[in-house]
Every structure is written in C-alpha cells, then in structure tokens.
Amino acid sequence: MASLPVGTLYRGGDGMWTWVLHRITGVSVFFFLLVHVLDTALMRVSPESYDLVIASYKTPIVNLLEVGLVGAVLYHALNGLRIILIDFWAKGPRYQRQMTWAIATVWFVLMLPGAFFMLKHTFEAMFGSTS
C-alpha cells in the first residue's frame, strides 16, 4: 500500500508498541496453527505416529515454548478486546492507555499461575518431586 520513503505515521509510544506486539504474536500463532493442524492430522494416521510427535511437546524445551505460545495468544486476545473497545466503545479512545495497563495486569495475573501449572511437571522431572 502506502510507500513511506522517510518518516512513519507511528512515532513510538504505547499505541505503536501494542500494535507491533499484536502483529508479532498474531503471525507467530498463525504459523504454529499450521503446524498444529498437521501434527493433529496424525490422529488419522496411527496412534503410534500421533503419540510419537506429541512426545516432543512434552520435552522441557518445547514445554517452555508452549508457555510462550500461551503468553502470545493471551496477549493477542486481551489486546484484541482493547482494540474492539477502542473501536466500539464511545470512551474507548480516551481510555486506551488505561486499558493497556489493564491488559498488562490481567496478562501477568493469568500467566503466573498458568506458567506454574504448565511447567510443574517439567520442573519435577528435572529437579525431582517437591511433594
């Protein structure tokens, strides 16, 4: 579309960075989705091939990547709600910055216990059971 030889419309600030992050998380989740449909398609091939590929999802490194995936999806979901409120709520544009802080807070509040339960098994497997 528009070609910008010099200068850009956005010049930093929270409005630009939430938008950049929305794009990065969106593209990342999209590429994972393509892979995820392919691995789930192994359900149609054989139990052995499906279980073999799912086993890689249970390894520590991929487990950590899953936390990143959930974090990306959660950010995209929360910021998407913020965008909808900016577009459709009369006071949305006025409160967009407060909503940025609100979604950041909700993100941390949900991710802390979420990451704990997602990584629990990996920690126990690597460092021994704590219970």
Added chain:
Amino acid sequence: MSAPAQPGPVSIPAPRTPQRSSQRSNVELYSWLFMRVSGVVLIFLVLGHLFIMNILDGGVQRINFAFVAGRWSSPFWQTWDLLMLWLAMIHGTNGMRTIINDYAERDQTRFWLKMLLYVASGFTVLLGTLVIFTFDPNIG
C-alpha cells in the same frame, strides 16, 4: 534516544480526498468486522482449548491418542474443534493478508505471497476438517 527523523513525504491521501475508484466495495469493511466478531468467539474457544490442553490436570503430559480419541467421541468437542479450526484459520489468514498488503510493495510479490497464503490455508482447513470428520478410534 536520537532526535526524531525529519517528517518526509507520506503518500497517504489527505482527509476528504475524493474516491479515485468509481467501483466501491465493502469487502474491507466486512473483513474488519469479521476480525472483531471472530476474535471475540475465538477468545472463548482458544483460551478454553489452551486451558484444558495445557494447564488443567497435568496439561500436555496427559495428551495422547486415547485422550484425543475420547474427546472426539463427543459431538460437543468435535463441533468446538471444527468451529475453532475454521474461525482461527480465516482470522489468521485475513491477518496475514493485511500484513502482506502492508509490507510487500511490488504487485507481483504481493500477489504470489497471497496465493501461497491462500493455498496453505485452504489445504490446512480441509485437512483439519477431514481429520475431525473421518477420524476412526479403532485405527491401527
């Protein structure tokens, strides 16, 4: 931080510039609206999916063929997964289309990137749909 760059010529038309093209289409409006409507639905479908598959009761460690086979024996989860597949793929493909339109400047590049995107997306949606509908729990 360094000083902001000098503002340059920005090739975006001024407000109230008359429409250049005579044929107007509402496709981009519907695309914009679809992103918001599907986004709200996907918040429930995808976050629910992630909570069940990654966090609840052992998360990813309990997932195997039998676990998924058990879920797909229920029309409820089949419908959930099918709706999630279609909405997420169309939502994601439309987002990728927007990004290609933004960053690929040459007409040819833009066209072929979008063709690649549509072929990959179409293949993925059809494959996923086929798997959900033709899945056989007694396979192998």
